[in-house]
Amino acid sequence: MKWQEAIQDFTYYLKIERGLADNTVQNYRLDILKLANYISEYNATLTPELVDEETLQSFIYSISKVINERSQARLISGLKSFFDYLIFEDYRKTNPLELIESPRLGRRLPDTLSTDEIDQLVEAIDLSHLQGHRNKAIIETLYGCGLRVSELVELKISDLFFEKGFIKVIGKGNKERLVPINTYTQKFISIYKEEFRIHLNQQSEFKDILFLNRRGAQLTRAMIFTIVKQLAKKINLQKNISPHTFRHSFATHLLENGANLRVIQQMLGHESITTTEIYMHLDKTHLKSVLENYHPRA
Structure with a gap:
């Protein structure tokens, strides 16, 4: 079995059988290509069926010099899935990564913005041109609905159900969910749209497609990153932010104001509550007030 054939089949399996998002599938594919390119220089005769643990250890050691621990962990996870797939298809009997451990990662707390910082970013938007009102609607939607950037760029006009107070979002793995949208956010979307x-x-x-570029085509994820970075630079914000920062801020502010963690999980589209629990990095004052307000012995 040739590498290109194996990668193509695995990509098809991830898309069709497992229903993973295009970005996730692309990341898996690129990681396996890195291995295939390394093997073509190291030992071109090694096919996916013949790769052994020693070769993979050598590959991971070489690539660890140029990528961080988090990327290493993702790489190892992706390669393990690839070789599990080969076992499933009867190309192999064992997974050569079975005994190779991923780097131990500490849980990294997400950066968040205060409401004042979000207001400053919004106020910095230049409304004198067409893209200004679009950008304002984008920022308000990211923060008001807690969307991923991929969900934002895919948002459709036909997915807006303002009369019911919801929007339909296509999340990871093409899973649909309804996200509540407040009238404040609706207002800026309506101004831009109409x-x-x-x-x-x-x-x-x-x-x-709701948000379009000046040529009338769909915005890219990279363009949303650029919009956010430029606004942060404009107000001299001393934080390294991205579109995802608004999603983190959305969840953190809801939790700080007493929202139920399970409800936040549903709105964010997290499969596991463990993922949502990362937002429990609240200050001690808030935790004390929760105890005083809700515990029967308080």
């Missing part, structure tokens, strides 16, 4: 978006020369295949 007063500014209509003046764009919309490309036919993107007519239902």
